[in-house]
Amino acid sequence: MMTTKLAYGLALATLLGITGCSNNTETASTADAATSDPGEVTVLRFSHFMTATDDLNQQIFEPWAKKIEEDSKGRLKVEIYPSATLSKPGVTYEAAAKGTVDIGMQAHGYTAGRFPLSQIVELPGISNTAEQQTCILHKLYDEDVIASEYADSHLLYMVGTGPGALHTIDKPLRTPADMKGLRIRQPSAVASYIIEAVGAAPVGMPAPDTYTALQRGVIDGLSFAWQPVRAFRLDDLVNTHTNIPFYSAALVVTMNKNKYNSLPDDLKKIIDDNSGIEIAMQAADVFDVANAEIMQEARDKGDLMIEVPDPLNDPDWSGPLIEGSQRYLDEVAATGLDAQGVYEKVKAASAACKAKA
Structure with missing residues (x-):
């Protein structure tokens, strides 16, 4: 599909x-x-x-x-x-x-499918901050990639926008097994493949629709960077967070x-x-500052915070993340684009932008 x-x-x-x-x-x-x-x-x-x-x-x-x-x-x-x-x-x-x-x-x-090569930048392990991801995107654009x-x-x-996290109401997601069967809002194909790889059901919807969907139980949780959690008033609902940089929109x-x-x-x-x-x-910088502030606000009000800082080297999370990433690359390659070649250029740009930071 x-x-x-x-x-x-x-x-x-x-x-x-x-x-x-x-x-x-x-x-x-x-x-x-x-x-x-x-x-x-x-x-x-x-x-x-x-x-x-x-x-x-x-x-x-x-x-x-x-x-x-x-x-x-x-x-x-x-x-x-x-x-x-x-x-x-x-x-x-x-x-x-x-x-x-x-x-x-x-x-x-x-x-x-509108920006298949640009979205390779969303894959896990590519960026840790909004600043780094922004640098990567402009570098790839300037180099005509x-x-x-x-x-x-x-x-x-x-x-x-910075690394995405998982946010729920009273549903701790410590390992992929905890996500099985849950309906998770996904913002893109990259996140969708990874959510599927852990056994959850991705649900696509624009950010403005997430509050009502979560409130009514249409979804069990959502994937979002921290800044939009406050922007769309989701901090009034969610109280359990898994800080896992599994995609970056x-x-x-x-x-x-x-x-x-x-x-x-x-x-x-x-x-x-x-x-x-x-x-x-x-x-x-607006995203990076807001992401840090809103994450701290969640800690201060007593929300449950589960930290998975390096998921690609985590024994529970690495398999599904690698599987989901490869599925996305394979789908892009199936359209005739050099997905793997661009992925290598993305990783090189990531290293160059990290060195600048």
């Missing part, structure tokens, strides 16, 4: 890429003809699924929008639409690529290519000067 999803996602990406190239040719003359009329205001609609009070929205997205407006002297205005009010969480990247929205932020894993997956949009940046922030190309060069430069690795690392 995953092979079909991956193949479909890649076919869709290719189609969108072709369409994007066609549109870009059409709009090139528009970009050349664009003038820097100081009286003209271009509004950019920015869609994301985080809440308005989320750390990322308040500390990164809102200041970024303000900076864009200030640097452009009011000629660019960014309107932010949080909580998936403008586009659904799983289609926001495509909405930005097609121009339904101008800028969008989406988790890579929300669309199965994963750049083709974003060819139908104008990429602004990517950011890791990431987000992509991108802009419609035609919208970008339609801007005069000076406004393009303002977008470019406020994008890239620098703001990505600022966003990563």
Whole structure:
């Protein structure tokens, strides 16, 4: 089933890429003809699924929008639409690529098969922090290892969210045996394969739906980095946590290519000067700081904390994690991509980014 999803996602990406190239040719003359009329205001609609009070929205997205407006002297205005009010969480990247929205932020894993090579970075053992994962993603993009997956949009940046953990209500998960038969929310195909490998049932759903699903017993637990536990008020429900870095989700922030190309060069430069690795690392720091704070808050209120810091060398957890990782790589390879070769490049980037930290 995953092979079909991956193949479909890649076919869709290719189609969108072709369409994007066609549109870009059409709009090139528009970009050349664009003038820097100081009286003209271009509004950019920015869609994301985080809440308005989320750390990322308040500390990164809102200041970024303000900076864009200030640097452009009011000629660019960014309107932010949080909580998936403008586009659904799983289609926001495509909405930005097609121009339904101008800028969008989406988790890579929300669309199965859409970013198969980028998601190799999610595998266990690749990163320990949001900062390291963010560094890895940008390094791979700059080295043209994963750049083709974003060819139908104008990429602004990517950011890791930090290692995922397992969170439940009164269900300690000390070994894989404790997960058998449980329904666990999964954010991506990578996490899904690993959850299946330990004998649990992965349930896919966007982050905003997890509170109600857990409250109503639709799921028994969830896999999340710590920051969204507070962002989506899950800390009101969960009280048992297994700190096991078995996957690391990431987000992509991108802009419609035609919208970008339609801007005069000076406004393009303002977008470019406020994008890239620098703001990505600022966003990563927001996740790393929040992850540590929220984990400590859980300890302080007496939640049960189970620590599995090195699962790939843990006698209970290593087998399922390796099995799940290989299943994902095999499924990507079945679509004709060099999954194993990219995996080796991912590991090399991981080592280089860890050395920088």
